[in-house]
Amino acid sequence: MSSAEPSTAPGPAGPDWTDPHRLRRYRDRVLTERRRLRAAFADPEAGQRRVLADLLEFNSRTEYGVRHxxxxxxxxxxxxxAVPLQTYDDLAPYIERAAAGEPEVLTADRPAVFFTSSGSTGAHKKIPVTPRFMRTxxxxxxxxxWAPLIEHFPDVLAHPGAVLNLKHDPVSAPPTTASGRPHVGASQVxxxxxxxxxxxxxxxxxxxxxxxxxxxAAGDHAEKMYLRLRLAVENDVRCVIGINPAMVAALPYQLRLWWPRIVKEIRDGTLGGVPHGSPDPDRAAELERLAARHGTVRPAHVWPRMRALFCWTTAAASLYLPRLREEYGAHVTALPAPVAASEGPVGVALDRHPTAGSLVVNASVYEFADADEDLAPDTATLRPHELEPGRDYHVVFSHVGGLYRYAVGDVVRVVDHLDGVPRLEYAGRATRSDHAGERLxxxxxxxxxxxALRATGLELRGATCRVNTSAQQTAAYEFAVAPLTPWSQEEAGRFTGLLDTALGRESAGYRTARTRALLDAPxxxxxxxxxxxxxxxxxxxSGxxxxxxxxxxFRQDPQQWSALTGRTPA
Structure with a gap:
């Protein structure tokens, strides 16, 4: 940055990341758990049998265990x-009773917390979280x-302010279930x-x-993000943790959006308009010169010692993450966050593979089904060793926390098998867009x-689509994309044609719908x-x-489409 070094003072609360003894114990625990997981790869089927035996024995006297x-x-x-494949809706009656305080419904120990789902549509789920589940x-x-981050980028623990954890959002008065148990996100516990x-x-x-x-205010999430960013600008941040890559993509935009306010508050010695610290006009002037020199402001300018990003690197993020990573610095590494959901873990990266994580064979019993199939209670499933590289699968897991043969709604893609277990990357949600049998x-x-991007050399910062079902024409997919740099009319036309062809190769249903004129060109x-x-x-x-x-x-909702594109759907 310049001669004025950012502050490395410890925070006012939370763990003491300046304590060498704690840091040593933390590193030891992280690396030990990775060694244990790798040791389980020596006989993954035995590990799966142990997990199954434990969950059956521990929960055999519950109502669900007795019934099945x-x-x-x-x-x-x-x-x-004995147990059908099931979704959250199938288990919801049991979960609601447990949330009301009834004991031994799904699990032998009572849930201490209920994780909320991380989905953005519909009512938030209540995922029971028991002490036994957390421990085992x-x-x-x-x-x-955390092992790849701690092992290869140890300086991210150099001081408490070295990591900007975007998902960390503690709450002092969390919402609760009817029995008084917290109903919050995992990052709020x-x-x-x-x-x-x-x-x-x-x-x-x-x-x-x-x-x-x-x-x-607890619900003023935008202001909380601003306040954290305002303080982080004065620190030597070396790693950004987001898990959700959309949060990591938003940070450069927020930095530009809030830059005048950030600089003014540093100059005035305020935080959110409240006196905080001492006015620092020299630092404010330095930041203004920084932005003027580059013509804009990027994370790489503010935090020149940035080393790593920790977030999902696949699915939609794979389209924009390479260029986004450069906003944080030319040599910054993007480490993949685990393949997991609020309901439980699936895969975890144990090395610096850019996208994939090894199946956590000592955590849950895992089953899989071809992603092109519709799941039903009696759908035949595959074991981990039966999975084929390059194929997409539904994930079904069972664990001691009370989720039995649970179809989590995620699709994974098998990258390869390493050390006897499949390595998986998150491929997207299992939901489909299906207007004319295309089942996308x-x-x-x-x-x-x-x-289509690779064939044209084009790049983008985001993409989404919907089905235009206007009565005046044959239904067709509309795509909205944000190019990294402007596309010519010729480039856009070529891209759209290649996209149409690629969709036909990916989906036999889409190809048939186009051939039969049930769908028009996108x-x-x-x-x-x-x-x-x-x-x-x-x-x-909005809160x-x-x-x-x-x-x-997929954005079929007309209001969501209009909000993004500025167009009213036909």
């Missing part, structure tokens, strides 16, 4: 026959997930206090902005977009480069938690 004969089940085949399923996977795991605090939770030092999934549209709307980030910010401004505002390939 857990005490009589000995093998996975027995389990498959969650924590081993959770610690191991103090695992040390609730589950006796003080080492579980993530990097960045001891930063000066981890607990905001000025009053702010997120992953198919993303791969088609990528094919159309393309070119948006400005900040359109998706502006739309993301508007949703956060949605940032972790819940995710990239969406």
């Amino acid at each position: 004969g857990f005490d009589r089940i000995r093998t996975l085949d027995d389990y498959r026959r 399923t969650f924590f081993p996977f959770y610690y191991a997930a 103090d695992f040390g206090q609730v589950f006796g795991e003080p080492l579980s605090a993530e990097p960045g939770t001891g930063a000066p902005w981890a607990t905001l030092p000025v009053p702010v 999934r997120d992953a198919q549209v993303i791969r088609s977009l990528d094919t 159309s393309l709307h070119l948006l400005d480069e900040d359109a998706f980030q502006r739309d993301w910010q508007a949703r956060v401004d 949605i938690r940032p972790t819940q505002v995710k990239d969406r390939i």
Whole structure:
């Protein structure tokens, strides 16, 4: 940056990341859990049998266990026959009773917390989180997930303000279920206090902005993000943790959006208009010169020692992440966040593979089904060793926390098998767009977009689509994209034609619908480069938690489409 070094003072609350003893114990725990997971790869099928036996024995006396004969089940085949594939809606009656305080419904131990779903549509789920689940399923996977970051970028723990953890959002008065249990996101739970795991605090939770030092309304998520960014600008940030890549993509936009306010507050010694620290006109002037020299302001300018990003690197993010990473610095590494959901873990990267994580064989019992199939209670499933590289699969898991043969709604793609287990990358949600039998999934549209981009040399910062069902014409897909640099009319036309062809290769249903004239050729709307980030910010401004505002390939809702494109759908 310049001669004025950012502050490295510890934050006002949270774990003491300046304590060498704590840092040593934290590193040891992270690397130990990775070693244990790798050791389980020596006999993954035995590991799966142990997980199944444990969940059956532990929960055999629950209402669900008795109803499904857990005490009589000995093998996975027995389990498959006794328990149908199911979704959240199937388990919701049991979960609601547990949330009301009824004991031994799904699990032998009572849920201590209910995680909210991270989805942005519909009512938030209540995911039961029990002490046994955290101890045997969650924590081993959770610690191991940080191993590549801690091993290869140890300087991210150099001081408490070295990590900007965008998802960390503690709440002092969380919403609760009918029984008084917190109903919050995983990033809002103090695992040390609730589950006796003080080492579980993530990097960045001891930063000066981890607990905001000025009053702010709990639901004012945009202001909270501003306040954290305002404080982070004065620190030597070396890593950004976002998990949800849309949050990481929004930060450069926010930096430009709020830059005048940030500089003024540094000059005045205020935070959110409240006196905080000492006025620093020299630092403010330095920041103004920085922006003037570059003509804009990017994270790489503000934090020249940035080393790593930690977020999902696949699905829609794969289309924009390479260029986004450059905004943070030419040599910044993007490490993939785990393949996981609020309901449980699936895969975790144990090395610096850019997209894929190894199946967490000691966490849950895993089954899979071809992603092109519609899941039903009796759908035949595959075991992990039966998965084929280059194929997409539905994920079904069972764990001691009370989710049995649970179809989580995510699709994964098998990259390869390593050390005896499949390595998986998140491919998108399992939901389909199906107007004329095309049955398009997120992953198919993303791969088609990528094919068209590679063939034309074009780049973009975001993409989405909808089906135009205007009565005046044959239905057709409309795509809205935000090019990184302007596209000519000829380039846009060629891209759209290649996209149409790629969709036909990805989906036999789409190809048939086009051949039979049930779908017309797709159309393309070119948006400005900040359109998706502006739309993301508007949703956060409306009161949605940032972790819940995710990239969406399909936007059939007319209001959402209009908000992004400025066009009223026909």
